[in-house]
Amino acid sequence: MISAHSLSHQYSAPVGKTASQRQDAAAGTAYLLLAASAALVGGGVSVLAGMGMLPATGLWGRLAQAHPALMLLYVVVPALVSGFGTLWLPRALGRGSMLLGRLNLAAVGVFALAAVLTCTLPDARIAHILWSLGALMSAMVLLSTIFDSCADSLEQTSFSPFVWGEMLSAAVLLLSVPVFAASTLRTWLWPATNPVIGAEYFAAPIGLIVLLAGFGIVFEMAARIGQVKTRPVAYIMAATAASGVVAWAKSSLAHGADSQTAQMVGNSLLALCSLSAVCLAGLWLAGTWKARVSLRTPLLWGLGFLAVVAGGWVVQLVQGTGLHPALQLGALYAVCGGFYLWRGEACGFWYPQKLARLHFVLTAAATLCLFVSGMQVLGCALFGMAALVFVLAAVISFQRDIPVVTGHANVAASAAGGSAP
Structure with a gap:
């Protein structure tokens, strides 16, 4: 069986993708x-x-x-x-x-x-x-x-x-x-x-x-x-x-x-x-x-x-x-x-790190609220906010479509207001 490699790698622009x-x-x-x-x-x-x-x-x-x-x-x-x-x-x-x-x-x-x-x-x-x-x-x-x-x-x-x-x-x-x-x-x-x-x-x-x-x-x-x-x-x-x-x-x-x-x-x-x-x-x-x-x-x-x-x-x-x-x-x-x-x-594409981390924080807070009596409504509201943040982060990432090189400073990403993943 062929060894499976990590997905983490230095980004290189895809060249000549096949139809498959x-x-x-x-x-x-x-x-x-x-x-x-x-x-x-x-x-x-x-x-x-x-x-x-x-x-x-x-x-x-x-x-x-x-x-x-x-x-x-x-x-x-x-x-x-x-x-x-x-x-x-x-x-x-x-x-x-x-x-x-x-x-x-x-x-x-x-x-x-x-x-x-x-x-x-x-x-x-x-x-x-x-x-x-x-x-x-x-x-x-x-x-x-x-x-x-x-x-x-x-x-x-x-x-x-x-x-x-x-x-x-x-x-x-x-x-x-x-x-x-x-x-x-x-x-x-x-x-x-x-x-x-x-x-x-x-x-x-x-x-x-x-x-x-x-x-x-x-x-x-x-x-x-x-x-x-x-x-x-x-x-x-x-x-x-x-x-x-x-x-x-x-x-x-x-x-x-x-x-x-x-x-x-x-x-x-x-x-x-x-x-x-x-x-x-x-x-x-x-x-x-x-x-x-x-x-x-x-x-x-x-x-x-x-x-x-x-x-x-x-x-x-x-x-x-x-x-x-x-x-x-x-x-x-x-x-x-x-x-x-x-x-x-x-x-190998940039996404807004601050929004991605806010998405995680809101989701974690909503998860905790689900297990606390009387906090379920707040938990549902936080899940809704987390979903909106996720959609916003994904839209911004796909709209800007900025390639990054993992492990190196990326000037374009910094100029766009974010950092490499």
């Missing part, structure tokens, strides 16, 4: 835009609902109903797996582009259509089927690219934690999405005996994906400042993915007399995720403990991801619940940190 590379850039950017749109719509609905400003009827009512699906299905998978996978895997695998580029673009279109139907149709089952199709197409693109790189490799060296996270997340999708689609079809074909299921049904696999892909991105954020042994990280991720999918399938398909068994298996899955999160966080901290850490913007989000996941684990031990919501909230930190890492260090 332009296709990958378009698909990856489209995935991120879809995830950002779903997060803004879903987050906006959550903020307005938390402040009591959301009507319960009409389009607003449908958006409120679609909020869980938007956050679970259209943020985590399009961003953490499909988007960052499409944009980063070719570089990490040492190849020019992704395989099956047209299938990847088709998956973007299927995801987008499913998101529109989720927001507009009162019955989201057809949207769930389309989403399942898009997820399977995207997973096949990622896995075929990784396995093709293995087959073409002349030397057997290890993947980075990022590549392991993407590969195992795609495998989780490939194994669990058919169960989700089949369960949705079952409620459609035999409605009298099967209750309608929603996006919450798929919350456990989404939690696994956040754990695997999220930690892969977090390890990539710290690639320059610490040395982490890949083998134990890969073992933990692989064991978590394999046993997690089996446990979820067993608990989701159990009925009647097996309900106690399903509950026990579900609790075991949570315990496994908790243990995996602690082990991966420990390996990350051990790899960076002795390094001279420079708190770059992506690393701040990585630390936030670790703090949220660790907090969820503690709450899970004390109250018996809390890890799944923490993993879902941790996805926000992984996506935002991944965006700044992609824009600033993978692409």
